[in-house]
Amino acid sequence: MSGLREQQKEMRKQAISQAAVALFASQGYQDTTIEQIAREAGVSVPTVFKYFGSKQEIVLEMLNQEDPSSLSETCERMLDFADPLDALCHLEQMLIDHALKELPASIWREVLPAILSGGSNTFSERYREMNERLLAEISGLLRKLQAAGKLRADLDVELAAYLLNDYSHLQLLRLTSQETMDMEAHRYHVRRTSGLVLRGMLA
Structure with missing residues (x-):
């Protein structure tokens, strides 16, 4: 069960980062809000902050991949x-x-x-x-x-x-x-x- 839970967490994290990058590319990094990222990823704002403390951390995560x-x-x-x-x-x-x-x-x-x-x-x-x-x-x-x-x-x-x-x-x-x-x-x-x-x- 724990393995499935970890897999779900990773999928959620990927969905958030992918939604963020898509928004950054289409409307600009500065103009994108955490609320927009959450909506695009289909999660709540607190869920985004659970995985990433800021937009900068999302960019760093993509660079680290x-x-x-x-x-x-x-x-x-x-x-x-x-x-x-x-x-x-x-x-x-x-x-x-x-x-x-x-x-x-x-x-x-x-x-x-x-x-x-x-x-x-x-x-x-x-x-x-x-x-x-x-x-x-x-x-x-x-x-x-x-x-x-x-x-x-x-x-x-x-x-x-x-x-x-x-x-x-x-x-x-x-x-x-x-x-x-x-x-x-x-x-x-x-x-x-x-x-x-x-x-x-x-x-």
Whole structure:
């Protein structure tokens, strides 16, 4: 009986989060209320609060559902690129694809500024904690490229991973701020910028 009860709870939680994301995408994150989410999910407002303390927690739950191993497996393909620039562009595209699989562009457009503000709000802090997992994935991948002789032996891997992750968030903000996402222009810009970072500015 307890197993069935747990299954019902999980189904209710999923129904609430799915209803919330649908509303966030159709009418905006800021304009969506807990009451609307409850009505859309077919539950009471107290039931929503039983599972989620706020709209922010619903967004964090959706971000936490994505399996990090799927990104890790995809990123392993970077090792097959002969040109390190191709590998970096591939990584950035994987990060963007991963983010858009987690949440629709319209939701990222509203929540990213709060995340990137670097403030001490709970939402931003919780997201940064979750993002540590992604940073670890990027660092591990860069170490493999380093071991394969495709990156400098003295490269500060942690710093490079931080910069790549930060840059990807900035590109995600720019991309999702467009009315219609221009992926071709995005990839062109990323390649030019990544080339500059990779090859440096010294004569």
